[in-house]
Amino acid sequence: MSVREIFESMEYGPAPESAADALAWIVDQGSRLGCFIDGAFTDPGTTFETRNPATGEVLAEITQATQSDIDAAVAAARAAQPGWEALGGHGRARTLYAIARLLQKHARLFAVLETLDNGKPIRESRDIDIPLAQRHFYYHAGQAELMEETLPGYVALGVCGQIVPWNFPLLMLSWKIAPALAMGNTVVLKPAEWTSLTALLFADICRQAGVPKGVVNIVTGDGDVGEMIVGSDVDKIAFTGSTAVGRRIREATAGTGKALTLELGGKSPYIVFDDADIDSAIEGLVDAIWFNQGQVCCAGSRLLLQEGIAEDVTARLKARMEKLRIGNPLDKCIDVGAMVDPAQVARVTGMLEGAEGDVFTAGDLPGHGAYMRPTLISGLAPSDRLMQEEIFGPVLVSTTFRTPDEAVALANNTRYGLAASVWTENVNLALDVAPKLAAGVVWVNATNLFDAAAPFGGLRESGFGREGGPEGLMAYARPGGEAPALPPRHPEAEPGGPEMPIDRTAKLYIGGKQARPDGGYSRPVHGADGGLIGHMSLASRKDVRNAVEAAQAASAWAGVTAHLRAQVIYFIAENLSARADEFAARLDAMSGTKDGASEVEAAIARLFTYAAWADKYDGAVRSVPIRGTALATRRPVGLIGALCPDEAPLLGLVSVMAPAIAMGNRIVLVASETAPLIATDLFQVLDTSDVPGGVVNILTGSHAELAPTLASHMALDAVWSFSAAPVSEVIERAAAGNLKRTWVNHGKGHDWSKPQSRTFLAEATETRTTWIPWGE
Numbered sequence: 001m002s003v004r005e006i007f008e009s010m011e012y013g014p015a016p017e018s019a020a021d022a023l024a025w026i027v028d029q030g031s032r033l034g035c036f037i038d039g040a041f042t043d044p045g046t047t048f049e050t051r052n053p054a055t056g057e058v059l060a061e062i063t064q065a066t067q068s069d070i071d072a073a074v075a076a077a078r079a080a081q082p083g084w085e086a087l088g089g090h091g092r093a094r095t096l097y098a099i100a101r102l103l104q105k106h107a108r109l110f111a112v113l114e115t116l117d118n119g120k121p122i123r124e125s126r127d128i129d130i131p132l133a134q135r136h137f138y139y140h141a142g143q144a145e146l147m148e149e150t151l152p153g154y155v156a157l158g159v160c161g162q163i164v165p166w167n168f169p170l171l172m173l174s175w176k177i178a179p180a181l182a183m184g185n186t187v188v189l190k191p192a193e194w195t196s197l198t199a200l201l202f203a204d205i206c207r208q209a210g211v212p213k214g215v216v217n218i219v220t221g222d223g224d225v226g227e228m229i230v231g232s233d234v235d236k237i238a239f240t241g242s243t244a245v246g247r248r249i250r251e252a253t254a255g256t257g258k259a260l261t262l263e264l265g266g267k268s269p270y271i272v273f274d275d276a277d278i279d280s281a282i283e284g285l286v287d288a289i290w291f292n293q294g295q296v297c298c299a300g301s302r303l304l305l306q307e308g309i310a311e312d313v314t315a316r317l318k319a320r321m322e323k324l325r326i327g328n329p330l331d332k333c334i335d336v337g338a339m340v341d342p343a344q345v346a347r348v349t350g351m352l353e354g355a356e357g358d359v360f361t362a363g364d365l366p367g368h369g370a371y372m373r374p375t376l377i378s379g380l381a382p383s384d385r386l387m388q389e390e391i392f393g394p395v396l397v398s399t400t401f402r403t404p405d406e407a408v409a410l411a412n413n414t415r416y417g418l419a420a421s422v423w424t425e426n427v428n429l430a431l432d433v434a435p436k437l438a439a440g441v442v443w444v445n446a447t448n449l450f451d452a453a454a455p456f457g458g459l460r461e462s463g464f465g466r467e468g469g470p471e472g473l474m475a476y477a478r479p480g481g482e483a484p485a486l487p488p489r490h491p492e493a494e495p496g497g498p499e500m501p502i503d504r505t506a507k508l509y510i511g512g513k514q515a516r517p518d519g520g521y522s523r524p525v526h527g528a529d530g531g532l533i534g535h536m537s538l539a540s541r542k543d544v545r546n547a548v549e550a551a552q553a554a555s556a557w558a559g560v561t562a563h564l565r566a567q568v569i570y571f572i573a574e575n576l577s578a579r580a581d582e583f584a585a586r587l588d589a590m591s592g593t594k595d596g597a598s599e600v601e602a603a604i605a606r607l608f609t610y611a612a613w614a615d616k617y618d619g620a621v622r623s624v625p626i627r628g629t630a631l632a633t634r635r636p637v638g639l640i641g642a643l644c645p646d647e648a649p650l651l652g653l654v655s656v657m658a659p660a661i662a663m664g665n666r667i668v669l670v671a672s673e674t675a676p677l678i679a680t681d682l683f684q685v686l687d688t689s690d691v692p693g694g695v696v697n698i699l700t701g702s703h704a705e706l707a708p709t710l711a712s713h714m715a716l717d718a719v720w721s722f723s724a725a726p727v728s729e730v731i732e733r734a735a736a737g738n739l740k741r742t743w744v745n746h747g748k749g750h751d752w753s754k755p756q757s758r759t760f761l762a763e764a765t766e767t768r769t770t771w772i773p774w775g776e
């Protein structure tokens, strides 16, 4: 065909990228690759084949790591960690910067290797995966450089085990390794078994960049190797992958004290209002669901169309789908490449069997290879299986809505909460709807925007923790200093001292009212001198359920202005202050000391601290390299269950309650088990302080009995424990059910003399990143 004819017909001509250099790199490695441990490649052991999914050709043999490989990698990382941290922020920054430069220098090699191994179009690996990976190392070189200034007193966690999936192999590796190294950790990372090659090329780059041996270790293999890492002597596990495996890892790490972040699946809504720029919204959809063949955790896979435009949008979308080019991923003109593996094609195809609704597919498939046609399934009911389950393939499902409220309700009708897109030309509507969406990331008139400065991560069953931005650093650093030892619980004083003049049984505090325990049981509480000072109610599962229901009903608290929340907390302080002597006397009677007055004073000060924070811990604007901006705002976690400490029965309770409610959460507190009556005295203070019923609920009873009920309650979003009872493991294990956030003490104490606001406020909030058009 002549050039003139091509111009006339606009016929597409292939423009393939050469695979020669990438294949030569594989041959240079001997085509059989070992693991990268302690700065060197091991000899290949038992191997498995990694194939190009577009052709089925074997690319290389990859080693299935053994337990001794994992042990060696963890030992190397452990040995290297102190030296790496001691290098200081500047020293680490220089190394991360060198990695970024080398990623840039070898960008083409990485892009081609990624496309060969994964099947994604070269346009994507060249323009998105690899540049974003570089950006991550540049950004985190900066975070390392500034660490001493921005995070004074913070230290590394130690050795991090990191497990990544196959959909963005090098990018997910960068998201994990860059912040870990920046904060002074060393890593043992496992790429997914289908896509190990760029991780091994990265290991090669680390040697060139002068990364000290043992700082980065790459072990290859399947889920069994992942399990070995989870079970190894590491300080933290960071995982990205399926919700099922994430849940298993939550259970496996329960009670071990290992820190954990999980970035899991999604079923992200893509909402198009009738006043949207339809052409842009349709181009956005191509990116939302056919980017990387839909194998994207935050893919806009659920299309919600306003009824009046549904027919028009669907018709235009189908026309656009007809034009998508499916084929050789190395061809620069290709829109849709190969799926990662024939097994993934089979999985997705299997999910579509028996699909209801109007199924439309488009495009011509190449003769062989793991390809799938872009698919649209419209007219589904919101409850349909395909509207609820993550498909992880090029399949868009759609339904319609009438009003903005209905759009929000449908969007949030999912157990996931990773991302969402909103399309409308009406700025009022966009900015009204965006914050109402239960998602960690929201794009306004855009989709699939990512940057190292913008935190990414989910709510609900999409996991916890953030990657990117200063928030992401919290997953790899902690305040320095050792936690104080947990003081032993006071043995119960021998009864026999002076009796109280009147028998008093303190009730529970549920929904702003005093309530008798459902089981009707109570037990006596004795002071330090053995005298009976009252009776405590023993809460049961039923009382936990009632308290959670009351907290659910108080959902308006999240929408109350921060100023008003501060006012309520100041008011609690004021009312506590008016009764300070009475509270001090009660504390003295319980402890047998004269420290009561100072504990009450400290509790009042703590309330002031969090009243002050209520309208100041609000987030930031992040500088992202697009013509727009990203707002990283804090939202309350939701419903928190918390077991209070024994060692500071009033100050501890207040230190837990105040940051939670200051940030707009509702809380179910279980009072100190040994000194519960100070909490029940607080009921009246709360009653007179304008705390809406249900925002704070207080139970008394056995921590060991109540902890599993709190942790397995599906309506609670987080459970915290400062209890002296050994409940950390049971909480972390039971929390796997709805993947609620946990913050437990693992038998360590807590220094209640300081507010430690940064830690408490971070635990009480989730960051939401909203990308908005912005002219600057």
Ligand code: NAI
Binding pocket: 163, 164, 165, 166, 167, 190, 191, 192, 193, 221, 222, 223, 224, 225, 226, 227, 230, 240, 241, 242, 243, 245, 246, 248, 249, 263, 264, 265, 266, 296, 297, 347, 390, 391, 392
């Ligand atoms: P997966 O969750 O099994 O694999 C992700 C990584 O975890 C891989 O490196 C794998 O080797 C490792 N792994 C597997 N089992 C493990 C275990 N028991 N302990 C520790 N590590 C383990 O995901 P898979 O099977 O590759 O894909 C299945 C489905 O999961 C996909 O179709 C998709 O729906 C979802 N998925 C979601 C991802 C996301 O980013 N949200 C990424 C990958 C998969």
